[in-house]
Amino acid sequence: MTRKKIKSSSDLDKLRQKILAKRDPKIPCITVCAGTGCQAYGSENVVVALQEEVENQELGKVYIRVTGCHGFCERGPLVVIYPQGICYTEVKTEDVPDIVSQTVREGQIIDRLLYTEPNTGEKIVHESGIPFYKYQTRLLLENNLKIDPKNIEDYIALGGYSALAKALFEMTPEQVLEEVKKANLRGRGGGGFPAGRKWETTRNALGNPKYVIVNCDEGDPGAYMNRSLMEGNPHSVIEGLIIGAYAIGSPEGFIYVREEYPLAVENTSIALAQAREYGLLGKNIMGSGFDFAAKIHRSAGAFVSGESSALMTALEGKVGEPKPKYVHTAVEGLWGKPSNLNNVETWANVPLIITRGADWFTSIGTEGSKGTKIFSLVGKVKNTGLVEVPMGITLREIIYNIGGGILGNKKFKAVQTGGPSGGGIPESLIDTAIDFDELTKLGSMMGSGGMIVMDEATCMVDVAKYFVNFLVEESCGKCVPCREGLERMSEILTAICEGRGEEGDIKLLEELAEVMKDASLCGLGTTAPNPVLTTLRYFPDEYEAHIQEKRCPVHVCRALIGYYIDAGKCTGCLACLKACPEGAITGEKEEVHIINQEKCNKCGICYDSCKFDAVIIK
Amino acid sequence: MDRTKIDRIIEHYGADKSELVPILYDIQAEYRWLPEDVLKYVAKSLDLSLVDVYGVASFYEAFSLEPRGKHLIRVCLGTACHVRGGPRILETAERLLGIRSSETTADLKFTLERVNCLGCCALGPVMVVDNEYYGKLPSKRVERILHNYGFSSSTEQKHD
Numbered sequence: 001m002t003r004k005k006i007k008s009s010s011d012l013d014k015l016r017q018k019i020l021a022k023r024d025p026k027i028p029c030i031t032v033c034a035g036t037g038c039q040a041y042g043s044e045n046v047v048v049a050l051q052e053e054v055e056n057q058e059l060g061k062v063y064i065r066v067t068g069c070h071g072f073c074e075r076g077p078l079v080v081i082y083p084q085g086i087c088y089t090e091v092k093t094e095d096v097p098d099i100v101s102q103t104v105r106e107g108q109i110i111d112r113l114l115y116t117e118p119n120t121g122e123k124i125v126h127e128s129g130i131p132f133y134k135y136q137t138r139l140l141l142e143n144n145l146k147i148d149p150k151n152i153e154d155y156i157a158l159g160g161y162s163a164l165a166k167a168l169f170e171m172t173p174e175q176v177l178e179e180v181k182k183a184n185l186r187g188r189g190g191g192g193f194p195a196g197r198k199w200e201t202t203r204n205a206l207g208n209p210k211y212v213i214v215n216c217d218e219g220d221p222g223a224y225m226n227r228s229l230m231e232g233n234p235h236s237v238i239e240g241l242i243i244g245a246y247a248i249g250s251p252e253g254f255i256y257v258r259e260e261y262p263l264a265v266e267n268t269s270i271a272l273a274q275a276r277e278y279g280l281l282g283k284n285i286m287g288s289g290f291d292f293a294a295k296i297h298r299s300a301g302a303f304v305s306g307e308s309s310a311l312m313t314a315l316e317g318k319v320g321e322p323k324p325k326y327v328h329t330a331v332e333g334l335w336g337k338p339s340n341l342n343n344v345e346t347w348a349n350v351p352l353i354i355t356r357g358a359d360w361f362t363s364i365g366t367e368g369s370k371g372t373k374i375f376s377l378v379g380k381v382k383n384t385g386l387v388e389v390p391m392g393i394t395l396r397e398i399i400y401n402i403g404g405g406i407l408g409n410k411k412f413k414a415v416q417t418g419g420p421s422g423g424g425i426p427e428s429l430i431d432t433a434i435d436f437d438e439l440t441k442l443g444s445m446m447g448s449g450g451m452i453v454m455d456e457a458t459c460m461v462d463v464a465k466y467f468v469n470f471l472v473e474e475s476c477g478k479c480v481p482c483r484e485g486l487e488r489m490s491e492i493l494t495a496i497c498e499g500r501g502e503e504g505d506i507k508l509l510e511e512l513a514e515v516m517k518d519a520s521l522c523g524l525g526t527t528a529p530n531p532v533l534t535t536l537r538y539f540p541d542e543y544e545a546h547i548q549e550k551r552c553p554v555h556v557c558r559a560l561i562g563y564y565i566d567a568g569k570c571t572g573c574l575a576c577l578k579a580c581p582e583g584a585i586t587g588e589k590e591e592v593h594i595i596n597q598e599k600c601n602k603c604g605i606c607y608d609s610c611k612f613d614a615v616i617i618k
Numbered sequence: 619m620d621r622t623k624i625d626r627i628i629e630h631y632g633a634d635k636s637e638l639v640p641i642l643y644d645i646q647a648e649y650r651w652l653p654e655d656v657l658k659y660v661a662k663s664l665d666l667s668l669v670d671v672y673g674v675a676s677f678y679e680a681f682s683l684e685p686r687g688k689h690l691i692r693v694c695l696g697t698a699c700h701v702r703g704g705p706r707i708l709e710t711a712e713r714l715l716g717i718r719s720s721e722t723t724a725d726l727k728f729t730l731e732r733v734n735c736l737g738c739c740a741l742g743p744v745m746v747v748d749n750e751y752y753g754k755l756p757s758k759r760v761e762r763i764l765h766n767y768g769f770s771s772s773t774e775q776k777h778d
Contacts, residue, residue, distance in 0.1 A: 037741065221697045224735070224739070452697045452698055
């Protein structure tokens with residue numbers, strides 16, 4: 001074990017050379033994405049099949065590398081074969097024998113497994129040519145494709161931990177801090193507060209020890225970029241954390257991971273153990289004299305616990321509720337000590353800044369927001385996945401160039417950024433160049449990077465209700481404005497969606513929003529009204545239709561619609577009649593069916609089951 | 619209650635109060651839920667008051683203070699799944715099992731839960747039974763899937 005310990009900067013270089021020397025780049029390497037999305041598609045079975053097939057076909061030395069998320073979740077499981085870099089999408093176990101015999105053995109490309117560009121029909125061989133990847137700037141996610149997250153040597157081979165070596169041996173803590181400040185790295189967790197300034201506050205605060213913490217309590221519904229970094233490249237986060245600890249003067253750190261992310265928990269635990277084994281964590285790191293210990297803490301799933309003071313209370317083993325922040329956690333946090341909390345993506349940027357310098361980092365992005373941002377592009381978009389783009393890109397570029405446009409070629413309606421704390425941005429603003437400040441101006445926020453695309457069939461009042469109801473459940477209940485404000489908002493929105501909306505409801509919602517913004521204890525409450533306020537601002541017609549005309553324009557709100565049978569189209573096939581759980585449909589074979597409106601609970605199963613589009617919604 | 623088992627878990631974390639959450643996790647992994655006598659025992663062992671332990675156990679969604687079924691059905695209602703029809707999946711499962719979300723069938727076969735995002739949005743709407751993912755799921759397939767886990771109409775009774 002001690003044999004592996006890295007005792008100096010040159011030890012690290014030597015180890016890297018040794019790892020690279022062991023690896024012949026000509027030997028085929030099959031990488032399989034095993035991020036959570038691809039695993040759900042069955043990529044683990046593909047891995048097993050590949051291992052068996054390589055052995056059966058007696059191919060000799062072939063590397064099979066199981067990696068974290070590649071990002072193109074829409075087309076998983078993803079398999080990339082090196083040295084040629086051939087990318088296969090939607091790979092099934094049945095495809096494995098061909099992949100091994102034709103591509104790995106003969107170097108032939110299997111056309112049917114290539115990505116086909118839907119508009120042109122063109123087959124694309126390399127990942128870099130696929131539009132989904134082509135328009136991205138993948139600084140953080142790039143290595144997810146090249147690394148087995150359970151093997152520290154993969155990370156070291158790509159230059160991993162050299163930023164740490166540079167910081168420890170060539171820079172003083174002050175210089176590291178200055179570099180991060182100069183890079184203007186803003187917190188990727190939501191607020192966008194400059195990380196360097198936060199570090200400095202903790203560094204200068206009285207009280208010891210000081211703590212550094214990674215926030216991987218990603219609770220935004222529809223956002224999974226932190227998970228994918230933590231699962232796919234945990235060492236990049238750990239390296240950033242150690243560098244931060246060095247700059248701040250912290251001997252101890254924590255990685256706070258949601259238990260609902262079992263793979264992230266597993267890979268982080270393995271990565272921490274390996275880093276210790278290699279002398280990159282613990283006493284006298286790389287022989288520099290700097291000591292730093294880090295451990296993982298599994299969180300138990302509470303959205304509010306992602307807030308800094310709540311997270312630190314949870315780390316202490318108590319109920320993860322926020323505290324009033326008369327004094328910031330950077331000064332008085334975990335166990336009352338100065339504690340610096342940054343999110344996964346923020347930490348992962350740190351090694352890049354140290355290696356390539358603040359000048360390089362600030363060359364990417366906009367005036368106020370530097371570097372890249374990872375978004376999880378989801379919802380009614382063709383290419384669901386993780387996208388990393390430079391700050392300042394437009395929403396249109398993300399949704400159409402990378403995302404491939406709207407599912408089913410429907411009309412785009414809005415995109416929600418910032419999750420339950422953010423807002424819906426309408427089509428008229430789709431050409432806005434997005435960064436922290438622009439999104440705030442639009443009434444939304446960057447948040448941690450959820451980007452949910454909505455099409456014309458989405459009811460914006462229903463969406464506002466969805467987020468408010470989510471927050472009703474997640475509000476910890478400690479302060480009145482958030483607890484009661486959300487309950488009342490939920491009541492009003494529910495009434496509107498059920499056709500019980502009244503004149504004055506909108507004004508009441510706005511008043512509630514003001515009070516919640518001003519008086520809530522933590523960020524959950526102060527940002528909670530955003531989904532309501534943005535939909536009110538950009539989609540007032542939809543609220544009006546619900547309230548005044550008792551009509552849901554897109555037929556989503558159940559109380560305001562009815563299911564009917566179009567006599568001209570009904571063939572009397574009995575399919576809907578059999579499917580109806582309420583027994584609300586009557587009719588004989590080959591005769592037009594009728595839906596009894598009294599009995600109908602509007603579940604929509606008849607609509608789904610009709611093959612002739614004879615069930616209509618009015 | 620198997621004290622040696624619980625003692626072993628507590629010991630594994632050095633009987634450290636700040637490790638209460640992981641301790642409860644490991645205990646729940648054994649029992650599938652957190653019985654009251656176990657919570658009392660944990661409180662005593664960690665020198666905490668019962669209210670501290672109960673507070674944590676009831677605060678986090680991951681912990682259950684009621685017995686849970688043999689199969690855990692989770693329906694994702696994250697935003698991506700919500701706009702892609704997740705609510706209808708949940709409703710179908712609720713109707714078939716005769717329980718609401720967060721409830722367990724009387725025969726302790728199934729527990730139904732709604733979750734706020736499983737992080738595999740490309741598959742939305744998603745339902746997960748134990749650890750098996752069913753993605754891009756039409757609501758009419760729900761019944762067939764439940765049958766694979768031993769669902770029959772006799773299960774349709776509410777746990778009280």
